[in-house]
Amino acid sequence: MGRTLAEKVWDAHVVRRAEGEPDLLYIDLHLLHEVTSPQAFDGLRQAGRPVRRTDLTIATEDHNTPTLDIDKPIADPVSRVQLETLRRNAAEFGVRIHSLGDVEQGVVHVVGPQLGLTQPGMTVVCGDSHTSTHGAFGALAFGIGTSQVEHVLATQTLPMAPFKTMAVTVNGELPAGVTAKDLILAVIAKIGTGGGQGYVIEYRGEAVRNLSMEGRMTVCNMSIEAGARAGMIAPDQTTFAYLKGRDHAPEGADWDSAVEYWTSLRTDDDAVFDHEVVIEASELTPFVTWGTNPGQGAPLSASVPDPASYGDPSERSAAEKALEYMGLTAGQPLRDIKVDTVFIGSCTNGRMEDLRAVADILRGRKIADGVRMLVVPGSVRVSLEAVSEGLDKVFTEAGAEWRYAGCSMCLGMNPDQLAPGERSASTSNRNFEGRQGKGGRTHLVSPQVAAATAVLGHLAAPSDLTDVPVPAGV
Amino acid sequence: MEPFTTHTGTAIPLRRSNVDTDQIIPAHWLKKVTKTGFEDGLFEAWRKDPGFVFNEPARQGASVLVAGPDFGTGSSREHAVWALQNYGFKTVISSRFADIFRGNSLKGGLLTVVLPQETVDRLWALTEADPAVEITVDLVERQVRAGSGDAAVTADFEIDDYTRWRLLEGLDDIGLTLRHEADVTAFEQTRPAWLPRTQTV
Numbered sequence: 001m002g003r004t005l006a007e008k009v010w011d012a013h014v015v016r017r018a019e020g021e022p023d024l025l026y027i028d029l030h031l032l033h034e035v036t037s038p039q040a041f042d043g044l045r046q047a048g049r050p051v052r053r054t055d056l057t058i059a060t061e062d063h064n065t066p067t068l069d070i071d072k073p074i075a076d077p078v079s080r081v082q083l084e085t086l087r088r089n090a091a092e093f094g095v096r097i098h099s100l101g102d103v104e105q106g107v108v109h110v111v112g113p114q115l116g117l118t119q120p121g122m123t124v125v126c127g128d129s130h131t132s133t134h135g136a137f138g139a140l141a142f143g144i145g146t147s148q149v150e151h152v153l154a155t156q157t158l159p160m161a162p163f164k165t166m167a168v169t170v171n172g173e174l175p176a177g178v179t180a181k182d183l184i185l186a187v188i189a190k191i192g193t194g195g196g197q198g199y200v201i202e203y204r205g206e207a208v209r210n211l212s213m214e215g216r217m218t219v220c221n222m223s224i225e226a227g228a229r230a231g232m233i234a235p236d237q238t239t240f241a242y243l244k245g246r247d248h249a250p251e252g253a254d255w256d257s258a259v260e261y262w263t264s265l266r267t268d269d270d271a272v273f274d275h276e277v278v279i280e281a282s283e284l285t286p287f288v289t290w291g292t293n294p295g296q297g298a299p300l301s302a303s304v305p306d307p308a309s310y311g312d313p314s315e316r317s318a319a320e321k322a323l324e325y326m327g328l329t330a331g332q333p334l335r336d337i338k339v340d341t342v343f344i345g346s347c348t349n350g351r352m353e354d355l356r357a358v359a360d361i362l363r364g365r366k367i368a369d370g371v372r373m374l375v376v377p378g379s380v381r382v383s384l385e386a387v388s389e390g391l392d393k394v395f396t397e398a399g400a401e402w403r404y405a406g407c408s409m410c411l412g413m414n415p416d417q418l419a420p421g422e423r424s425a426s427t428s429n430r431n432f433e434g435r436q437g438k439g440g441r442t443h444l445v446s447p448q449v450a451a452a453t454a455v456l457g458h459l460a461a462p463s464d465l466t467d468v469p470v471p472a473g474v
Numbered sequence: 475m476e477p478f479t480t481h482t483g484t485a486i487p488l489r490r491s492n493v494d495t496d497q498i499i500p501a502h503w504l505k506k507v508t509k510t511g512f513e514d515g516l517f518e519a520w521r522k523d524p525g526f527v528f529n530e531p532a533r534q535g536a537s538v539l540v541a542g543p544d545f546g547t548g549s550s551r552e553h554a555v556w557a558l559q560n561y562g563f564k565t566v567i568s569s570r571f572a573d574i575f576r577g578n579s580l581k582g583g584l585l586t587v588v589l590p591q592e593t594v595d596r597l598w599a600l601t602e603a604d605p606a607v608e609i610t611v612d613l614v615e616r617q618v619r620a621g622s623g624d625a626a627v628t629a630d631f632e633i634d635d636y637t638r639w640r641l642l643e644g645l646d647d648i649g650l651t652l653r654h655e656a657d658v659t660a661f662e663q664t665r666p667a668w669l670p671r672t673q674t675v
Contacts, residue, residue, distance in 0.1 A: 015661040016654050021636050024651060026661050028669060036551065038507035047648070052658075055671040064505065078505040085507050096673045117670050129550040129574055145552035145578035147647070155651045157658055161577075161634070193492055194544040194570050227547060229573050254668035261666070293492045293547070314491040314543055314591075321490070411501045411549075430548060432496040434519050 002268025004165045005234050006200040009140040009265065013123050015157055022159040028122040028139075030152045031108045032059035032095065034086040035413070036127030040150035041089040051093045053156045058117065059090050059097040062107045063413045067376050067403035070100055079414065093153075106379020106405045109133040109347035113217065114381055116246025120235035120262040125152055130347045130429065131230075132223040136216035137243075138235035138265045140200070143224060163229050164274040166199040167267075170207035172281040177463060179357075180215035181349060181427070181446035183207065183279075184222040185287040185297045191277060193295040196228030199275065202267060203233050207281035213242040214353040221348045222429050225294035234266040286461045288334055289431045289444040291322035296431075298334060300449065300461055306330035325433050326441050327421070334459050337443065341424040342373040342400075342454040343436070344447060346410040349427035350378025352385055354447040359391040361451035361462050362398040368457030373400035374416060376408040400454065412437045425453040475583045477644030481564045482610040483537030485601040485620075486527055493541060494548035495575060499557040512557035532605035540597045540609070541568040546575025555582045565611045567618065569594050580637050581647060587611055587618060593629045600625055613641060 003011070016024040030053075037059070044051070051057060064079040074080040083100070090097035098104040104111060109130055112118045120138035125131060127149040134141035148158055168187055188195075201223050203216075211219065216233050223231025240259055243249045250258040289297040290304050296319065298305065307319035307330065323330065328337070344350070344358050355377065367373050375395045377383040383405050386392055392402045409416040410428035418424055418440025427450050431442040443459060452460040503515035520526045527533060539558065545568040546554060555578045558566065566584065569591040579586045589597075600607050600621045609620040616638070620627045640647070651658075 016657045024654065024657070026658070026665075028665075029672075035504050039509050039552075042507075043648075049648070055673050055675045058672040063501075076505075082505045082507060094675070117672065119670060122669070127550060127552075129548065131550075143550040143574055145550055145555070145574060145581065147552060147578065147581040151648050151651065154648050155655075155658060156662075157651055159647065159651065193547055194572070197544075197570060197573055224548075224574075227544070227572055248670040248672075250668040250670075257666070258668050293494065295492075317489075318491050411496075413501045413504065430494075430496065432494045432548060434500055435496050438500075438519065 002271035004267045004271045004273060005138060005202055005232055005265055006140060006163070006165055009121050009123065012121065022161050024157050025123060025160050027125050027152050027156055027158060028056060029112065029117055029124045030057045031112055031124070031126035031131070032057065032149070033062050033108050033128065034082045035063045036146050037089065037149055038082065038085045039146050040153055041093065043150040044093070044153055049154045051095060051153045054094045056156060057095050057153070059086060059095050060105055060108050060111050061086060061100050063407045063411065065100050065406040066414050067406050067408050067416055070404050103380050106381065107347045107350060107407055109221065110350060110378035110382065113137065114246070114379060116243055116249040119243060119249070119258070120239060121265050125158065129224040130221050132228070133217050133221040133347055135220040135223065135230050135232040136213060137239055138232060138262065140230055140232065142230045164199045166196065166201045166228070166275040166277065167273040168201050168203050168277045168279065169205040170203065170279045170281050171205050172207060173210065174207050174281045174284060177448065177461060178284045178286060179446040179448060180211050180218040182284055182287040184219045185289065185294070185444060186284055187279065188222060188226045188294050189297040190279070191226050193225060193293050194227045196223060196226035199228050200230045200232060201226070201228045203231060208233060209236065212353060213238060214351045217351070218348055222294065225429060235262045286446060286449050288449060288459055290326065290328060290334060291319065292325055292431055292433050294429065294431060294444060296322055297444070300334055300459060302334055304328045304330055304332045304334065336458060338423070338458045339425045339443070339453055340370070340372065340422045341418060342371060342450050343409040343424055343426040343428060344374065344450055345376030345378065345408055346428035347378065348429045349447050350376060350382065352382055354427065355382065355386050355391050357447045358451040359394040361448060361455070361465070362400065363394050365398055365455050367399040367454040371454055371457055373454045374403055374409060375400050376403045377405045379405050409436050411435060425450050425459060475644045475646060478583055478585050478613055478641045480610060480612040480614060481537065482608050483564065484535065484605060484607065485538040485540050485597070485609050486533050486536045487598040487601050488527065488539060488541045489598065491542040492544045492547055495546055495551050495554040496548055498546065498554040499551065504551055504553055509556050510560060512553055513560040516557040516561045530605070535562070537562050537564045538609045538611065539563050539566040540594060540601065541566055543569045543591060545571050547572040550574045552578045552582065555579050555584050559584050567594060567597065580641065583641065583644070585611060585613060585641065587631050589618060589629050589631055593627060596627050600627060613638060
């Protein structure tokens, strides 16, 4: 019987297989950041162990980094200690690091791909659940905990329990105005936040094939929000074109060997998935969340659901609690929900394509009175490219704040937070209670919906903007 | 790691589904660089509500958390496991755990036990009727036992032999892997030369 893409990559990395034990997998790339690594380095130090492969390890600072005044000392002493700890650990153990102020600094899942370090068929891990992002290249990439970070640092391997395979096939073409973000939000709403548990999802079908690499990263990034171990997309010409010429991409004859191997990385026709989900792209529309987990979403054109409509008592109770926390009433049209803050950024939607989409909508427009809009590029490279295209001017002229790179308001570990009761439309990945600041209320949206929302002050799609006059002289 | 054989203690029923790791330990606690001192951050936002089950006097000293489905979703932060352990929990029971959380818990010796929701409902009923009821989680027999008489619960749970053995013995995963270092070195010889390296060493 044939094998799926995930099984092929897994099999190619088995260091040791023994009856009754988990497979020991080799890890090709280990990404580090300041939050989940200090206790792991401490463990190495206590055991007197070195980092086995510093040449397969790279660190960046992202979760705690400020997006303003980066030339000044970090105001929060606890954040400062954590960043300084990473710098000290990197120096002591010989790990390459891109610190605040470095041109390659940025959100770890933006940095890996843009350096060309993420390649098809690799195993990639990081102490961060959104490591699933790298699956967009046909890599098997999963988030790990700090004990596993220490394990990989010490051994470059991980014992891994077997996984199940799921195919999510998206047939047809996405309608105009429907993005990768809408697609993945709809997938999560369909299968639920636990629906992917134990699975590696492979996204397939025409709509997925037609996505750019950046769109594919958005999709794979949120696999974890469906509970999946990882998300993957088979590499193709889009993948190869993205990689060609990047810093760490193979060159010359090596490139040819690599492409030959990469081309073999696809699910065999006779392979069988443990579970299959089929979605018709034509049925998708801009999608937003109304609740406090990423599975609590609905088309923008819908209304806040009535908890009583849920048959499952645990889902009903979850919906009741969510509406209470979010300050929403059943039946309220989603388009009527007013926001205070719009956040553009994160490892989900902090790349060039996302910033261009936002700029295209904001160009010549102003954001609504009383709305605060933060645009936070995913990396310094993204920031520089945006500036070279003049996007920063578009944002600031519209009334948005253009910031330095980092995770920022996606999780509010730095000063970029919602105040209690404040409501955001956010291009990030999690709408959990308090995620963006204590008492903050988050609606997950695409960059396009975020931009239109900023202009109108309530949840909206770009198609709602037709009646807004462009200010004179622009 | 401390070995886990069997544990008996009082419980806290947490009747919520989809408890994500941001609720278990909010992000601002993640700035600490130690594995201890997270107990006050555990469910920090919910504990501000005096009516929250963790604040009931009869629940103090509980060491078994009986949680709703999809416990531990979201972020990979192992701080969630440390926070539960720092608070005093030895084991968490749920009908479904998020993968990364489950992996983290079993690495760190916090035994996560999967039981059918119907059994979780019965455990909730038992401990809600009497907070002094003790729940025994027996890893040797792979069994959860609680209560007496008609309401008594005896439920077998599944856990793979390898993980069970590691927990029973309290073995360090890294030490186990390093026994096979020769296999790792041999594998490294077979990796294609064009694979990326972050630096020349």
